[in-house]
Amino acid sequence: MPWAPWNDSPRRVFWDDGVAEVVYVPVFSMTPEHRPSSFPHRHLLGIEDLSPGDIDGLLDLADSYVALNRRAEKKQELLRGRTQINMFFESSTRTRTSFELAGKRLGADVINMAPSTSAIKKGETLIDTAATLNAMHPDILVVRHPDSGAVKLLARAVKAAVVNAGDGSHEHPTQALLDALTIRRRLGRLSGLTVAICGDIAHSRVARSNILLLGTMGARVRLVAAPTLLPVRAERYGVEIHHDMREGLKDADIVMMLRLQTERMQGSFVPSEREYFHFYGLTYEKLAAARPDALIMHPGPMNRGVEIDSEVADDINRSVILDQVEMGVAVRQACLEVLTRNLDHPEHNQ
Amino acid sequence: MTCRIADISVKKLRAGRTAYLGARLIDPASGYDAVGGILTDGDTIADLGPQVTADTVPDDSAVVDASGLIAAPGLVDLRAHLREPGFEHQETIHSASRSAAVGGVTTMACMPTTRPAIDDVALVHFIERRARETSLVKVHPVAAVTRGREGSQLTEIGLLADAGALAFSDGPRPIMNANVLRRALSYGTIFGALIMHHAEDSNLSGSGVMNAGEAATRLGLQGMPPQSESIMVARDIRLVEMTGGRLHVAGITTAESVTLVRDAKERGLPVTADTAPHYLVLNENAVGDYLTFTKVRPPLRSEDDRQALAESLKDGVIDAITSNHEPRDQDSKRQPFAQAAFGIVGLETILPLVMELVANGRLALGEALALVTCRPADLLRLKAGRLKPGWPADIVLIDASRSWTIDARAFQSKSKNSPFHGRTAGARVVRTVVNGRTVFECLCDRP
Numbered sequence: 135m136p137w138a139p140w141n142d143s144p145r146r147v148f149w150d151d152g153v154a155e156v157v158y159v160p161v162f163s164m165t166p167e168h169r170p171s172s173f174p175h176r177h178l179l180g181i182e183d184l185s186p187g188d189i190d191g192l193l194d195l196a197d198s199y200v201a202l203n204r205r206a207e208k209k210q211e212l213l214r215g216r217t218q219i220n221m222f223f224e225s226s227t228r229t230r231t232s233f234e235l236a237g238k239r240l241g242a243d244v245i246n247m248a249p250s251t252s253a254i255k256k257g258e259t260l261i262d263t264a265a266t267l268n269a270m271h272p273d274i275l276v277v278r279h280p281d282s283g284a285v286k287l288l289a290r291a292v293k294a295a296v297v298n299a300g301d302g303s304h305e306h307p308t309q310a311l312l313d314a315l316t317i318r319r320r321l322g323r324l325s326g327l328t329v330a331i332c333g334d335i336a337h338s339r340v341a342r343s344n345i346l347l348l349g350t351m352g353a354r355v356r357l358v359a360a361p362t363l364l365p366v367r368a369e370r371y372g373v374e375i376h377h378d379m380r381e382g383l384k385d386a387d388i389v390m391m392l393r394l395q396t397e398r399m400q401g402s403f404v405p406s407e408r409e410y411f412h413f414y415g416l417t418y419e420k421l422a423a424a425r426p427d428a429l430i431m432h433p434g435p436m437n438r439g440v441e442i443d444s445e446v447a448d449d450i451n452r453s454v455i456l457d458q459v460e461m462g463v464a465v466r467q468a469c470l471e472v473l474t475r476n477l478d479h480p481e482h483n484q
Numbered sequence: 485m486t487c488r489i490a491d492i493s494v495k496k497l498r499a500g501r502t503a504y505l506g507a508r509l510i511d512p513a514s515g516y517d518a519v520g521g522i523l524t525d526g527d528t529i530a531d532l533g534p535q536v537t538a539d540t541v542p543d544d545s546a547v548v549d550a551s552g553l554i555a556a557p558g559l560v561d562l563r564a565h566l567r568e569p570g571f572e573h574q575e576t577i578h579s580a581s582r583s584a585a586v587g588g589v590t591t592m593a594c595m596p597t598t599r600p601a602i603d604d605v606a607l608v609h610f611i612e613r614r615a616r617e618t619s620l621v622k623v624h625p626v627a628a629v630t631r632g633r634e635g636s637q638l639t640e641i642g643l644l645a646d647a648g649a650l651a652f653s654d655g656p657r658p659i660m661n662a663n664v665l666r667r668a669l670s671y672g673t674i675f676g677a678l679i680m681h682h683a684e685d686s687n688l689s690g691s692g693v694m695n696a697g698e699a700a701t702r703l704g705l706q707g708m709p710p711q712s713e714s715i716m717v718a719r720d721i722r723l724v725e726m727t728g729g730r731l732h733v734a735g736i737t738t739a740e741s742v743t744l745v746r747d748a749k750e751r752g753l754p755v756t757a758d759t760a761p762h763y764l765v766l767n768e769n770a771v772g773d774y775l776t777f778t779k780v781r782p783p784l785r786s787e788d789d790r791q792a793l794a795e796s797l798k799d800g801v802i803d804a805i806t807s808n809h810e811p812r813d814q815d816s817k818r819q820p821f822a823q824a825a826f827g828i829v830g831l832e833t834i835l836p837l838v839m840e841l842v843a844n845g846r847l848a849l850g851e852a853l854a855l856v857t858c859r860p861a862d863l864l865r866l867k868a869g870r871l872k873p874g875w876p877a878d879i880v881l882i883d884a885s886r887s888w889t890i891d892a893r894a895f896q897s898k899s900k901n902s903p904f905h906g907r908t909a910g911a912r913v914v915r916t917v918v919n920g921r922t923v924f925e926c927l928c929d930r931p
Contacts, residue, residue, distance in 0.1 A: 361671060377673070401631060401637025401639075402638070408643070412642065
């Protein structure tokens, strides 16, 4: 039987000699009081490393920030004196702004580094960049990189706590956490929900992090996409695979749309925008297969008329796309808080 | 010889009841073989069997004496190049349909080797409209797999299939980029799309103009090695293993390709294949003295390949025999061999050549007819190719005891590029019925 993330959650344990071992931790055997109370990680590199307890803890903490962020006075002192560097090797507006706001609201000094103005353009290797950064003593590095695994590579070489803000097609843990927070606040739970993730799953780090998180938290995950947009052996994630959108959305509680990159709809992965919208664009007609109160999510930025119909995207009763953005800041504040806390308690560090 | 081909207005006539009496009825799909009659009502078959006689048919039926003839389902042609739009000087849908009517072909799939290529929904609609307006027989479009048949970007496979494209093919142009074919097969699985791929490694074929063999050496012509086909067949089968897509190898001609396809079928892969009559009755020696009418892609192969191919018909490895009707004008064939165009017209010769296989004892009559009726129809998922009550009244009456000489000059096709001119055939189509209406009738006296 393939492992199902909602039954057993695999944990990769690294021993001193570098040998990795996967151990399975049964999720439901953990009662809340047995779940780890603090966040036992030095970095936040992916959902794969997190236990259900870690995730619940982060979401609870993020929840408290939502209310704070709605007040006129948003500033905290928790990260006072700390330096946060946002290194975006790939362009981003909303994620970078979200991290910047999160850091500033917690009182940190936040610096943004863009690759076009940095030494990376001049040929510096990632490891040399890390050495340079170490010399400046930052406390938190928020890193986005177009190559899968690059953030982990950097994390091994720096002294600061590293937050993965998206690496290639691998993981985007804070996106999955903010999606989870959005769902939890709307529906009160994650376990038992049916979530349909639709679109370019093969190239999506958002999809990978969400599959892992939702699976770990006991939701049923369906992947809905053309076979050319599904990664090979996707069924090994313990998810249902659908090529027909109406079948895939049937009775879903959550419809999570993914962005399709323009360069992938010119006939290489899908024939055209027109055909993609016809078969995989979210319209009211296809949405009718989902539960009547199903929520619509999108990590943004949206291609209206490609993966989602404008009408659906703007439906205030169904679309929680702007909630997601709001939750993003809160979730990132929670992540920054727990990682900074660990900077002072090296015994928590793995 | 006097023959009558219906005017296009025949489609507007009310098709009443017609009885074809005293024929040997062959339904290859069910193996039915008995002497009897067929009663058509409107555009469907109402009844057939020994019980349909002059005494039992309703009084208002027209009666056709078919005694001594074979009545079979109308032929279904998997691949015909109709050349409209873009090359109307070589063929039009109308002229091809007249050619098909004479050849007993009642349904044909129109290949996208047009200009522009059938790579857009609007062109599928165009072909369907032109077929409705001008064709005597049924025409279904095959759309291109890649835009402009250029082998790089996928066409809108889903929308084209919804519009009526029965299959997808880039014609006699291989998709050399394996990743493109992989994506086409993979994407096509959503719609169950049949991808008909011309198996040829064009780099290996290079500037070859005929089979790489003794004849090419003697004539001093550049050869296309048989491996350029089998390497591609092998590659494509691996891609089917990877994607689960439906692959049809369009036109296999070598012994090795037969082995590869047989092996793929034994492993249960969704792989099918066809060949054309010229590969079954001619070999590379037919090129003779630089006869450009024998220049075809893939080329006529060695005698060993021809024998292997003909043998494989018996065990079901080959799913269909197609005319691969490729009309070429005189100018493009009256050239030095290397410069002449590739292609053979085939709609009017497919049936006599298939019947040659029966006369030679290669195949039983039912087996031979299955390769040109129900089996290609099943591949295209068409309700065609069967003699069965309730099914379309698409019928061909064949005189299997008629010796006649094929005369390319008399072809209804606008193009006459056939290597079979002057060949003696032993069977002839004497009547073709589409949707219950006779579109072709041979009026010459029976011997």
